Amino acid sequence: MSDHGRALSIERMREGGVPDLAIATFVRLYGELEAGATGLIPEADVEPLTGIDRQADLEIGGAEAAEALAKTVVIKLNGGLGTSMGLEAAKSLLPVRDGLSFLDLIARQVLAARETYGARLPLVLMNSFRTQDDSLAALAAHPDLAVDGIPADFLQNREPKLDAETLEPVTWPANPDLEWCPPGHGDLYTALQTSGMLQTLLDAGFRYATVSNADNLGAVPDAEIAAWFAATGAPYAAELVAKSDADVKGGQLVVRRSDGQIIQRETAQVVPGELDVANDRHVHPFFHANNLWFDLVQLAELLERHDGVMPLPLIRNLKTVDPSDKTSTTVVQIETAMGSAVNVFPGARVIEVERKRFLPVKTTNDLMLLRSDVYELTPEQHLIARKAAPLVDLDERFKLIADFEARTPTGPPSLLGADSLTVQGDWIFGADVVATGDALLVSPGEGVHTVPDGAHIGPDGLA
Secondary structure: OHHHHHHHHHHHHHHOOOOHHHHHHHHHHHHHHHOOOOOOEOHHHEEOOOOOEEHHHOOOOHHHHHHHHOOEEEEEEEOOOOHHHOOOOOHHHOEEEOOEEHHHHHHHHHHHHHHHHOOOOOEEEEEOOOOHHHHHHHHOOOHHHOEOOEOOEEEOOOEEOEEOOOOOEOOOOOOHHHHEEOOOOOHHHHHHHHOOHHHHHHHOOOOEEEEEEOOEOOOOOOHHHHHHHHHHOOOEEEEEEEOOOOOOOOOEEEEEOOOOOEEEEOHHHEOOOOHHHHHOOOOOOEEEEEEEEEEHHHHHHHHHHOOOOOOOOOEEEEEEOOOOOOOOOEEEEEEOOHHHHHHOOOOOEEEEOOHHHOOEOOOHHHHHHHHOOOEEEOOOOOEEEOOOOOEEEOOHHHOOHHHHHHHOOOOOOEEEEEEEEEEEOEEEEOOOOEEEEEEEEEOOOOOEEEEOOOOEEEOOEEO
């Protein structure tokens, strides 16, 4: 049955114009799936990381930093649509501060770093087939970003979703686009190669890449970390952040007991029943920021040794073919994580970075926080917290971006004096609202309620 599924998948990918190396990567992972692999990593097989380098301890000279950044390219993963927030275009086009989108701020961060260090520092997007056109159109507003000979983006590959029962490509006539999915951000390495971008960067004299998600505005170009990475001579490095009590999920790096190799374990690879241990900061004190660095020359050599097929471990991701319809057909998405390259790069390094390098926006809770007065925008276009960020927990009615915007028409409340903000019920915020302490806003009944202009929200509610 699965042999037939593999053949049908290959046929569909070829008809869809997917490059041969991307197909070969899919076939390798399909074989693991067919053999019953789950990608799960039991707690008994790993141990926590210890003795890692720290950004706070770096002592890097200006010339050394500038030299490293001059050989570096910034790659942003820009394939996400933000469907969980109700978006239908690239999440990076969403306004986040003062009418500026993620892409606007990323562009400004890169231009500011160029001015400081005199580096070429190209910005390159890894787009998906759903985000490419809109994102490139948005970048056209920043003509100074272009670097001669370096394309502004390359395209992530795609693969068929597999019916979970048959492992055959799923069909969904209501929306055939939903029959396809990206192969996870581990496709970065394959896509760099199949697009020709890897060779283009090498030919242009670039040696290092710094990679992060487009929705993480904390991952700014950092010349000191670039110099640290260059000095290590390592093929690959991952940025880690120390966990707080609020960090209850996310990928992590661990040490494989059998051979001492550093490996990545995504949340989807944690054995059911072991999630509490995996997330316990007293056991595993760091999480993966999904910011990484790699040496382009050593990446090319590794790919050559493996005939172009990056040997990343399988992630078996169960979804529904229509993410908005939980009753639609259950599918398997064959995925890999870009951070799991740490598993296959001998001599990979890790570095603990400051929390300000991790500011992802996954929900409207995160968006409200970044839009609030807790953060200020520096001349270098860095978002810096003015205090420890409060926990924001909005009602489900705020989940979709259109509903969130309708309920905060003049912007978020002041959160500078708040330790947390919890909103229960359907509320519309007026202008100049201030939250303090453990602010709690509970609906007095059914229907829509309004927080008046200039109101104060404290632990006892509206005052």
